[in-house]
Amino acid sequence: MSEHLPATVAPAQLECPKCKVIINYFDTKNSSFFVCPACRTFFEAQGLLPARIINGFKKSLNARLPLLVGMTGTLFGDEYRVVGAMVKKEARNSAQWVEYVLLQQATGATAQLAVYEGHWMFIQPTDKQYAVTTPPAPDNTVTLTPC
Numbered sequence: 497m498s499e500h501l502p503a504t505v506a507p508a509q510l511e512c513p514k515c516k517v518i519i520n521y522f523d524t525k526n527s528s529f530f531v532c533p534a535c536r537t538f539f540e541a542q543g544l545l546p547a548r549i550i551n552g553f554k555k556s557l558n559a560r561l562p563l564l565v566g567m568t569g570t571l572f573g574d575e576y577r578v579v580g581a582m583v584k585k586e587a588r589n590s591a592q593w594v595e596y597v598l599l600q601q602a603t604g605a606t607a608q609l610a611v612y613e614g615h616w617m618f619i620q621p622t623d624k625q626y627a628v629t630t631p632p633a634p635d636n637t638v639t640l641t642p643c
């Protein structure tokens with residue numbers, strides 16, 4: 497059972513390598529890729545190494561995201577903090593969805609929450625192994641069986 501998260505957890509901070517704005521983040525153990533909310537520069541920063549600018553985004557996405565990095569909430573009785581958000585799109589069609597990285601700060605466990613056209617999906621890692629027991633059907637479905 498998880499412990500209750502404090503109402504406020506001080507975020508870690510780093511400086512945008514382009515515009516120098518201070519960026520807050522919460523997953524200090526696993527965070528290495530960042531997008532500056534001010535100038536939308538995408539960069540990698542690991543430890544004390546200099547940040548490496550990868551590219552920039554032309555569109556601001558925060559207004560469309562129903563959850564923001566830093567928010568906390570309870571799912572299935574466990575409290576999580578949103579520590580990452582990504583808007584993804586398929587290359588050849590207009591399908592677009594949002595994937596959130598959730599951190600259960602009491603245990604350090606991560607999970608993923610995705611939303612597509614109002615439908616939410618919660619994903620957690622598992623230690624179980626699965627095998628594909630039937631080849632893909634014409635509709636590309638397969639059957640997974642626990643090993």
Ligand SMILES: [Zn+2]
Binds near residue numbers: 512536
């Ligand atoms: Zn910036």
